[in-house]
Amino acid sequence: MSQTTKSSPGRPRSTEVNQAILQATLDLLAEVGYQGLSIEAIAARAGVGKTTIYRRYHAKEELIAEAIDRNRPQLVIPDTGSLWADLEEVHKQAAEIDLSPLGRQTIAMIISLASTIPQFAEIYWKKYVIPRRKAASVIFERAKARGELSPEVDADLICDLMTGLLFKSILFQPETEQIESYMRRALDFLLQGVTSNSL
């Protein structure tokens, strides 16, 4: 048998198709939002058959979850030597991520589906809460080691308070700038009683 064609017949386009689907999903999500998002539109945009999507994802939510999961930029934990500078940097990063057009849509959607689909709460927890709590934890540990912070301060609680406020602000206060200044004010308030600099 004259073997001219190389390699086995299989799935050479598989990864390309993956990318196309996820990209189309994110694009449409940013354009029409979660409500107006249809699998059919995603398939058309990606130049792909519906079956190809359903073969990979059992439900629309799963697809979106994957798309978001792949897309979400990572938080970099800073280490400036100062508690305040570190926290400012972290919150700047978080705000940047969350306040972009896609970010707003994503958060709204995740929140919306969290109560319905446990899977989404999990994604949220894994992608949003854990990294931010981790960052807070690291930063606070360093500050405690430096004596900047009293040792019994609960980093998770402060982190959750800030995250909660951020979400609330994102959803109901459109002005990006106002959000940032409000966040800074909140941070001041939260830390005023627990930092040792008053001593």
Next chain:
Amino acid sequence: MSQTTKSSPGRPRSTEVNQAILQATLDLLAEVGYQGLSIEAIAARAGVGKTTIYRRYHAKEELIAEAIDRNRPQLVIPDTGSLWADLEEVHKQAAEIDLSPLGRQTIAMIISLASTIPQFAEIYWKKYVIPRRKAASVIFERAKARGELSPEVDADLICDLMTGLLFKSILFQPETEQIESYMRRALDFLLQGVTSNSL
């Protein structure tokens, strides 16, 4: 006195039907959530023709907005003479409202749609944020007058932090009891530095 009851010709719209529609909407919202809510199901549940609903509301969102607007129970501002007792009472009420099946669904939906439909953000602001801020403000003023609280404390900020935390908890932590204890812990933390009882 001149009676200026302006009445359009034709049969007037039935207030009983109004009620039936809104009630059915709330019932179904609590049962199947916003995603699973269909006008057809609402009409069937209310024993009403679809036309009757569409005559009143041009879109599903409009109907739901109205239903929520009419339904939301009012917050009663307590006056026990103690800041802590007042705040506990307010948060107990808020948690009761928000953690009921309908409350959870409502909040998830409002949040989800706030970024898409400005009208929803407005409803939320009017029905949720303002009353709570108002309550917080009154309670804090009384506490300041009693000398329980330093005068420069920002009631709105504390209220927003608590509300944000509550929302976050509602969406991602299913256990009602855990939420309540976590909320109490957060309140302790927020007030620890601003109350004058350490003096």
Next chain:
Amino acid sequence: MSQTTKSSPGRPRSTEVNQAILQATLDLLAEVGYQGLSIEAIAARAGVGKTTIYRRYHAKEELIAEAIDRNRPQLVIPDTGSLWADLEEVHKQAAEIDLSPLGRQTIAMIISLASTIPQFAEIYWKKYVIPRRKAASVIFERAKARGELSPEVDADLICDLMTGLLFKSILFQPETEQIESYMRRALDFLLQGVTSNSL
């Protein structure tokens, strides 16, 4: 005359309204046909409430029946002294009535509903068949009296054959002129064996 005008109490029904309704019905029937005819459109066209129509007619068919009943022009039985001339005149009249735009729509509709609604078959029978059979009968009797026709000829049968042919032609052969000449040919054929002029 002891027979006074029997009148029920209350406001009497407006005859103007009667006319407006029937006229609107005929107008719309000619315009959109039976299929596209709606009570609502009739009411709007007549400047009348739907109730006013339903008070008079229990169903759309009843209304249409009445409208047609009032409208249908009467057949005038000719008396020229000649069988052929009389028959030609009758068929000319019948064709004129049936081939007008309203006539075509009406016949199509009556025929269409005859099998469903007995009432319509009755109207048809009363308004179309009886007058034509009557005319044929009178004309044939005169011809028999004149010795033009053998006495045992069945006028009804010939009339029915001609009517059936006319309907078939109206429905499936659009050309008015062709219909008329074909009808004349049929008449020639039907009478060829029964008239005494060949003797």
Next chain:
Amino acid sequence: MSQTTKSSPGRPRSTEVNQAILQATLDLLAEVGYQGLSIEAIAARAGVGKTTIYRRYHAKEELIAEAIDRNRPQLVIPDTGSLWADLEEVHKQAAEIDLSPLGRQTIAMIISLASTIPQFAEIYWKKYVIPRRKAASVIFERAKARGELSPEVDADLICDLMTGLLFKSILFQPETEQIESYMRRALDFLLQGVTSNSL
């Protein structure tokens, strides 16, 4: 050689579904008539989604036309050697076809729609008139060849007269038996002057 089987991509339309739809249409047509026929009911009866019907037929009329077109039983031209026997047989067949429940409904509908939808008149002409004229023509030719019939007799005209009478009777005279005897009487009358048996 070169296979030119033009095949469009994607899943081909199911012929079983085709059949189910057309059969359900005919069944319901016989049961509830054209007026009471709904696409939704057809879909339900056929166990098929509405979309599947609309994909094939753009309008109710188109679907019905197709259903009738496929269904109409063929007329078998008899050859008994006798004009009378042949004609009796043909009319027996025609009456059987036309007087069945489905037949009555079908004719009523075709007639009703002929004036509105040209397509229907065409179907009627192709499916009803042509075969019957053909049969009449063949039978009459044989009779002429046998000397039973004078050569100048117009088979089409007689056929049309009989068909017209049949339609008229179907639509306005419910009794099947009466129709058959009336048809026989008409046939007697039409042939009395043209057959040579009196010679």
Next chain:
DNA sequence: ACGTAATCGAGACGGTACGTCCTGTCTTCCA
């Protein structure tokens, strides 16, 4: 002359069917 009672227009009511759109599954053919 005035109340009684049925009329009028307008339009809301519970329904049914429409034709469209999307879901998630399935078939068929192509590379």
Next chain:
DNA sequence: TGGAAGACAGGACGTACCGTCTCGATTACGT
């Protein structure tokens, strides 16, 4: 054997009319 194309059953959408029902406002008649 994976993938595009698209047919499939199902179900909700928002619209159009159906025939019935309330409204407030007009008429005529019979006291």
